[in-house]
Amino acid sequence: MRTDPGLLEEEAIELVRDLIRIESVNTGDPATIGDGEARAARYVAERLAEAGIDGEYVEPAPGRGNVVARLPGRDPSAPALVVHAHLDVVPASAADWSVPPFAARVLDDARHGEVLYGRGALDMKGFAGTVVAAVRALRRGRVQPRRDLVLAFVADEEAGGAHGAQWLVEHRPDLFAGATEAIGEVGGFSVPLPGDSARRAYLLATAEKGVGWGIMRARGAAGHPSRPTRDNPVGRIARAVAAIHDHEFPVRRTEATAAFLAALGLLSGRDLSGDGAELERELDRLGFVGDIARAGLRHTATPTVLSAGGRPNVIPGEAVAEIDTRILPGGEGEIEREVERLAGHGVAVEWRTMPPIAAPADGPLVDALRAAVAAEDPGGVVVPHLSPASTDNKHFARLGIAGYGFTPLRVPDGFDAFGLLHAADERVPLSALRFGARVTARILATA
CATH class of the missing domain: 3.30.70.360 (Alpha-Beta Plaits)
Structure with missing residues (x-):
């Protein structure tokens, strides 16, 4: 692609840090939420406008800001792809953190290099800032995406989406006209494969409980x-x-779970074909990767x-x-x-x-995600899985949009990104953000 990867990466980090500093905390109580989501949405709209991308700002209730923008693709006959990120975050008690949760500090870590701390670093201002940086890079490089991209930066996901994706689906479905697929959370983080330090699995949530x-x-x-x-x-x-x-x-192998266990078994050399205690023993040997698999079994x-x-x-x-x-x-x-x-x-x-929702575990979009990861990490393998969490993909499913969880990050082995969601000291290595920016730009250009 005709983009400057260094500028893309550093701009992604800058945008993510700026978003973390906007305290868009969603307490679930309208009396205490404030205007953080609105300020975050307007910040995103300004950064998009600087690149010539006009977004529509929508505020279903005071302070609950959303921005939706559409980038035309070079193939007008192709269905649009929704790329979405929520701008609200769960509360953070400063007493539980080793650094102020909204300061967006970067600290040196002996194992993981430079690490960005802050509420939303993973969930999910990290992806929101990365998407903005990626589309700005595409504009600078005069790279037109293959198909229309609908960029949705929404409020209220952490409390169910009533003032975010749910409201937009119910009151402004026109903003998503022609879209058939969506990419959002939760997935894309790399996990190590036991016994094979040269390869990693990037989990693609093709279904949600x-x-x-x-x-x-x-x-x-x-x-x-x-x-x-x-x-x-x-x-x-x-x-x-x-x-x-x-x-x-009892254990039930859904399409996503069966695909995950089959791929994980092949890549790790473990027999994951059993059920009950036999399967539990094998998953125990896979560490926290096994815990991720276990969450989708029942x-x-x-x-x-x-x-x-x-x-x-x-x-x-x-x-x-x-x-x-x-x-x-x-x-x-x-x-x-x-x-x-x-x-x-x-x-x-x-x-x-x-x-629950489920999308096909194979197809052109999944192929594009695999190709984008392979281009930046030849040892990376995209593996479908069933997410136990709930995301805004459930709301978009009401419009017939198949949702996928994939916010790509290559994290160091032993760095449990899934375990840091909603946790104290939420953080992400800067190397992971840089990788995510490069992969995301490829996805947006080619998917």
Whole structure:
């Protein structure tokens, strides 16, 4: 490509640091969110405008800023590709960090070289800044993408997208006209292959688990604990929580999981064809790569919130528990029925769900991602996998857009990028950002 890789890389780092310094914290509470998302969106719009790219600024609620821009491709008959990044971040308690979380400091690390610390470095201002740098580089080099690119920088992903991707899909679908595929989070980070230091797997999320939130309620007669009753709702909700906590759903190989295990087994020399304890033992030998695989094997149901009563000398009339469920593609409805069975008689469950999504594990876009990685890392292999997390790809799926999680970073072996999402001291090596900028520019030009 006719781009200056050095300028591209340094501009990507500068843009990412600027975005981190904009405190676009999404608390989930409109009273405490502020205008950080709006300031971040306007910053992105300004940087795009400098390159002659006009974006439309959309603010569904005060301070909740979104920017969407379209770059025309050289093949007008080709469907458009959506490239999206959210500009909000989860809260960060400075007391838990070794550096101020919004200072965007670069520190020297003995193992990983220069490392950028900051909330959003990985999730996902790192990719937002990289995309802006990449399209600016394409403009400088007069490189026109193969097909239309719809660049979407959105608010509110960390709280479900009601003022971001969800709102845009419901109220401004025209901005995504003609798009059939999308690239966003979570994926693209490299992971080491045990026993082969020359090769790495770059995980491509071709599917996402669905998300279900269940509120379990047990009701009974309030009273005095000196005269205990058998229908004490605290006991019933406690038994329900314990049953759900102890339950393990069976292994199910979805298309994405089967492709991941097959590729991982071939690359690592491990037999990952088994189920149950045999498969668990093999995954244990793969370290945190095995943990990533394990997260996509089963439905999960995790109790997260308990509430009942207010005084120790009062039997409450109601006890409540909340659970988080993650649903495999093709398993819609199953987990709800199983949780309700485990909860038992006298416990009602109310549900709010987002269904799972799945995109083809092969095709021209996947080929383009593989080629872009191979051009910058001959030892890199793009491997499909099932993401247990939920992203804005679920909202774009409502428009018939197949979503992929791929924000490319080549990280040092032993650097668990997935484990740093939402964590204290979130950080990314500058070498990984430079690599990501080069690969992203190739993807945007050729995908």
